[in-house]
Amino acid sequence: MRNPKSGIVIGYSSRIGVAALILGVSLITAGCAASGGNHVFFGKTDPPRENVLRYVSGSEPESLDPQISAGQNEARIYMALYEGLTEYDPKTSAPVPAIAERWEVNKDFSEITFHLRKNARFSNGDPITAGDFVYTIRRGLTPEVASSNAALAYYIKYAEAYNESAVFVFDPDSQTFLLEKDFAGVEEQPTAPASATGTTPPARTPGPPLSSQPVESVAAEYPPIPEEQTPDADTPFHRFMHSPARVVLPADDKGRKKALDANPKLRAAVAGKQFLPVKAENVGVEAVDDYTLRISLAQQAPFFISLMAHQFFRVIHRNTVEHFGHAWTDPHNIVTSGAFKLEAWQPYDRLVVARDPMNWDASRVKLDHIVFYMLQDITTMINLYRAGELDAMYNHTVPPAWLEVIAPMKDFMDAPEAGIEFYRFNTTKGPTKDVRVRKALNMALDKKAMADWRHVQPLTAFMPTGIFPGYPQPKGDPFDPDKAKHLLVEAGYGDASGNFDPEKFSASEIEIVTNPDGSNLPYAEFIQAQWKQNLGVTIQIRIMENKTFQAAQAKLDYKGISRFGWSADYMDPFTFLGLFYTPTGNNGTGWWDPKYVELLDEANRTVDHQRRYEILAQAEKLLLDAQPVMPLVVATTRWMKKPYVKGMYPNATTLFPWKWVYIERDQAKWDYGVPNMSE
Amino acid sequence: MLRFIIRRIVVIIPMLFIVVSLTWGLIRLAPGNFYTGEKKLTPAIEKNLREKYGLNRPWYVQYGKVLWNIARFDFGNSLKYEGQSVNQILFRGLPVSATLGLSAYLLALFVGITTGTLAALKQNSWIDYASMVLAMIGISIPNFVLGPLLVLIFALNLFWLPPALWNGFPSKSIVLPALTLSAIYIAYIARLTRSGMLEVMRSDYIRTARAKGLSETQVVFRHALRGGLLPVVSFSGPALAFLITGTVVVERVFALPGLGNYFINACFNRDEPLIIGIVAFIAVTVLGFNLLVDISYGFIDPRIRY
Numbered sequence: 014m015r016n017p018k019s020g021i022v023i024g025y026s027s028r029i030g031v032a033a034l035i036l037g038v039s040l041i042t043a044g045c046a047a048s049g050g051n052h053v054f055f056g057k058t059d060p061p062r063e064n065v066l067r068y069v070s071g072s073e074p075e076s077l078d079p080q081i082s083a084g085q086n087e088a089r090i091y092m093a094l095y096e097g098l099t100e101y102d103p104k105t106s107a108p109v110p111a112i113a114e115r116w117e118v119n120k121d122f123s124e125i126t127f128h129l130r131k132n133a134r135f136s137n138g139d140p141i142t143a144g145d146f147v148y149t150i151r152r153g154l155t156p157e158v159a160s161s162n163a164a165l166a167y168y169i170k171y172a173e174a175y176n177e178s179a180v181f182v183f184d185p186d187s188q189t190f191l192l193e194k195d196f197a198g199v200e201e202q203p204t205a206p207a208s209a210t211g212t213t214p215p216a217r218t219p220g221p222p223l224s225s226q227p228v229e230s231v232a233a234e235y236p237p238i239p240e241e242q243t244p245d246a247d248t249p250f251h252r253f254m255h256s257p258a259r260v261v262l263p264a265d266d267k268g269r270k271k272a273l274d275a276n277p278k279l280r281a282a283v284a285g286k287q288f289l290p291v292k293a294e295n296v297g298v299e300a301v302d303d304y305t306l307r308i309s310l311a312q313q314a315p316f317f318i319s320l321m322a323h324q325f326f327r328v329i330h331r332n333t334v335e336h337f338g339h340a341w342t343d344p345h346n347i348v349t350s351g352a353f354k355l356e357a358w359q360p361y362d363r364l365v366v367a368r369d370p371m372n373w374d375a376s377r378v379k380l381d382h383i384v385f386y387m388l389q390d391i392t393t394m395i396n397l398y399r400a401g402e403l404d405a406m407y408n409h410t411v412p413p414a415w416l417e418v419i420a421p422m423k424d425f426m427d428a429p430e431a432g433i434e435f436y437r438f439n440t441t442k443g444p445t446k447d448v449r450v451r452k453a454l455n456m457a458l459d460k461k462a463m464a465d466w467r468h469v470q471p472l473t474a475f476m477p478t479g480i481f482p483g484y485p486q487p488k489g490d491p492f493d494p495d496k497a498k499h500l501l502v503e504a505g506y507g508d509a510s511g512n513f514d515p516e517k518f519s520a521s522e523i524e525i526v527t528n529p530d531g532s533n534l535p536y537a538e539f540i541q542a543q544w545k546q547n548l549g550v551t552i553q554i555r556i557m558e559n560k561t562f563q564a565a566q567a568k569l570d571y572k573g574i575s576r577f578g579w580s581a582d583y584m585d586p587f588t589f590l591g592l593f594y595t596p597t598g599n600n601g602t603g604w605w606d607p608k609y610v611e612l613l614d615e616a617n618r619t620v621d622h623q624r625r626y627e628i629l630a631q632a633e634k635l636l637l638d639a640q641p642v643m644p645l646v647v648a649t650t651r652w653m654k655k656p657y658v659k660g661m662y663p664n665a666t667t668l669f670p671w672k673w674v675y676i677e678r679d680q681a682k683w684d685y686g687v688p689n690m691s692e
Numbered sequence: 693m694l695r696f697i698i699r700r701i702v703v704i705i706p707m708l709f710i711v712v713s714l715t716w717g718l719i720r721l722a723p724g725n726f727y728t729g730e731k732k733l734t735p736a737i738e739k740n741l742r743e744k745y746g747l748n749r750p751w752y753v754q755y756g757k758v759l760w761n762i763a764r765f766d767f768g769n770s771l772k773y774e775g776q777s778v779n780q781i782l783f784r785g786l787p788v789s790a791t792l793g794l795s796a797y798l799l800a801l802f803v804g805i806t807t808g809t810l811a812a813l814k815q816n817s818w819i820d821y822a823s824m825v826l827a828m829i830g831i832s833i834p835n836f837v838l839g840p841l842l843v844l845i846f847a848l849n850l851f852w853l854p855p856a857l858w859n860g861f862p863s864k865s866i867v868l869p870a871l872t873l874s875a876i877y878i879a880y881i882a883r884l885t886r887s888g889m890l891e892v893m894r895s896d897y898i899r900t901a902r903a904k905g906l907s908e909t910q911v912v913f914r915h916a917l918r919g920g921l922l923p924v925v926s927f928s929g930p931a932l933a934f935l936i937t938g939t940v941v942v943e944r945v946f947a948l949p950g951l952g953n954y955f956i957n958a959c960f961n962r963d964e965p966l967i968i969g970i971v972a973f974i975a976v977t978v979l980g981f982n983l984l985v986d987i988s989y990g991f992i993d994p995r996i997r998y
Binding site for chain 2: 056072073075076078081082083156157158159160161163164173176177178339340342343359360361362363386387388389390392393396397399400402559560561563564565567597598599601
């Protein structure tokens with residue numbers, strides 16, 4: 014998920030003039046009087062009279078359609094209005110059963126069967142069935158819906174093809190479709206392990222996933238299930254899924270010509286064949302019966318279940334969407350599936366949800382209402398919280414300047430975030446093309462000092478520390494300015510006597526490019542100062558307005574270094590390592606290594622959890638050795654909640670399943686400090 | 693008079709055309725799109741989005757559509773806020789901005805004219821000096837400083853008023869934003885009134901009025917104020933237009949759902965129809981209020997005839 018340093022702070026702290034000083038005198042007396050009261054908590058701690066939680070959701074939601082909007086500000090609201098097959102655990106953010114009571118995964122993580130609870134209902138009383146999930150996923154992938162989150166579902170068989178309006182190739186003579194395996198391009202089949210070095214274990218034969226191989230019976234495909242017989246029937250659709258993958262080509266002539274030019278064998282074969290568009294019905298989701306949903310994947314994806322709680326996969330009501338079109342999310346039309354239903358929506362102001370008595374778990378939902386305020390200005394949020402008009406805030410709402418005051422308070426919440434800050438190197442041009450230069454720049458930055466200064470954690474490797482228990486994290490290079498200079502000499506920036514010569518180093522060919530949000534600029538200035546101090550080189554900082562910046566990054570149109578942040582889409586290391594799975598997309602560095610991709614593929618084929626983590630860690634090591642990125646810090650979440658708010662925990666995602674949140678009126682049971690996370 | 697008004701109304705059309713075209717061109721020049729984010733979209737998804745919103749059509753088709761939309765007073769749908777029309781957003785944001793703006797405006801007129809008149813009548817007294825010092829302070833403190841200061845005192849220390857949010861009118865929630873917004877206008881109006889009054893009070897017709905034996909109250913209210921307020925009128929017409937069409941900073945600091953808040957976000961979001969809609973609306977309002985000011989001159993100042 015994009016991480017533009019959530020929230021925009023208007024800089025009225027920066028330019029308080031003389032005039033403010035005049036008034037300030039009168040304030041000092043007032044300020045002293047007020048701060049004398051409550052030192053344990055920040056501001057008022059009177060619980061609201063009703064069972065209501067007043068929360069801030071961030072900037073205005075783009076839409077109440079969970080498949081349209083991609084942001085966290087919307088996710089906070091969707092968590093109340095819609096439910097998925099799974100839900101995030103309030104403490105670990107790992108998937109826990111929701112509308113799916115349980116699920117089974119086939120032997121190589123390429124097919125999953127979800128068993129739905131029979132009492133799940135929409136807010137209008139309609140039962141939620143497997144068919145609704147089939148509709149939801151197909152609809153999210155429909156090209157005309159143009160969901161920007163659709164790529165999350167690309168792991169499902171033919172989902173990408175359908176979303177891209179691609180075509181199958183049909184042979185009218187033999188009444189068969191052309192198959193991918195007959196025309197496999199060079200880049201499609203990773204050929205192991207001729208290039209493998211000693212440290213890389215030989216990859217296993219990379220056959221197609223089980224979901225693309227014919228099976229004798231469904232039971233044979235899944236590991237034995239002890240508690241009950243598998244009820245899943247084999248079906249024509251299941252057999253279609255289990256047939257070898259078909260050739261998929263772009264629908265437009267230009268794209269197709271390009272694809273065919275790259276594969277002459279295929280070009281010869283398509284002559285005289287028909288192009289049939291990939292349809293919604295071809296996407297690998299199947300309602301085996303009303304309460305059994307089977308999803309066939311195009312590849313092995315052990316992280317797929319943790320994706321199911323994402324907003325894109327939360328179930329929506331077919332009749333409502335089809336009947337009202339665009340207007341289905343209007344307050345008088347909307348039908349929802351979550352523990353809460355929409356009561357009122359005043360855009361740019363507030364959105365009120367009420368407990369939905371239709372929800373299958375309604376008896377356990379304790380809040381009657383949640384009021385989401387659409388606020389963007391952090392100072393305004395802090396003011397409202399302090400005045401007791403907000404009960405909790407979202408992540409990054411305590412800015413560094415406030416930490417000294419707020420961090421000692423008992424209602425301050427903090428945890429390492431499933432999100433990282435790093436700089437990208439442009440590995441395609443300039444001095445940063447040389448890995449030694451990249452390594453030297455990385456080694457010449459004291460990340461610990463920087464992290465201490467901003468009260469966060471330093472990041473030497475790429476994976477956020479402590480988020481994935483049992484992950485054998487490799488170590489990046491430590492802070493070592495001497496070695497950094499040595500490397501720069503090796504890279505050809507030494508003088509006659511073999512010492513590093515800052516004059517020779519072409520610092521003007523490098524810039525630190527950043528957008529101005531949040532702490533990005535202070536970080537850039539710190540790093541600039543470090544390089545000046547440790548290497549004697551001055552690298553300029555270039556600030557770009559957000560959209561301009563992102564447009565430049567996407568095209569690799571930057572000199573040397575550019576800032577980036579990434580927060581997890583789902584709780585698995587792949588959400589971070591996958592950034593460099595393709596040379597395009599979110600890569601942004603120009604670095605791409607087939608060996609790295611091979612390792613990731615192998616990891617995703619690996620059933621054993623710990624073994625998989627080990628292979629992923631090898632991939633991370635490879636990434637760190639090539640240094641296309643300079644890891645900086647792990648963000649920490651930093652927010653506040655009143656002591657009477659229970660059921661909200663400082664987890665890594667700061668997304669909360671609202672049905673478990675409640676207002677505690679007994680002061681003895683209040684949270685004094687971070688609540689117990691291990692219970 | 694009627695001819696003058698018609699001529700002025702006709703002029704609005706080319707003005708609007710220029711404003712809209714310039715805005716449209718500037719949005720084109722700004723890099724990035726409403727869907728550009730840190731997370732890069734796959735080409736297929738980007739293509740789907742461009743097709744859905746008609747961005748793949750040639751520029752003259754898109755430009756033509758913008759003009760055609762404006763001719764019909766229908767600005768189309770927002771790109772960012774799925775399924776919401778720009779008109780809907782305008783009609784939702786305007787009442788909030790207008791309520792706030794009008795409250796601030798009336799407050800500014802009342803306080804400003806009163807202090808300005810008092811200062812002029814008691815020239816060089818302590819009232820004059822005190823009110824002009826306060827006016828200087830009002831002009832020099834930007835509202836992004838004044839707003840938080842007022843919040844600090846009245847919301848966080850005294851707990852009298854809410855620090856932010858909108859609870860309609862009348863409610864406690866409008867007091868601080870209206871005060872913040874009006875401060876600079878109070879200051880300007882007070883100074884304009886004072887100088888205007890000082891000038892008028894020395895003029896011949898006031899001397900005549902006094903010579904007729906009118907009481908001082910009658911001199912001030914019936915004769916002096918009419919002339920003395922002319923500068924205030926020409927200042928406050930456009931000021932009202934800007935006040936009721938939304939004020940970015942105050943709406944942001946107090947988290948009010950007004951047009952200013954929509955406008956600033958529309959720019960950040962590159963939400964073309966919404967930006968153009970709001971710009972066109974503000975342009976028409978400002979031109980309209982200027983016209984009103986000119987017309988009102990005819991009534992206030994006996995020397996002006998159309």
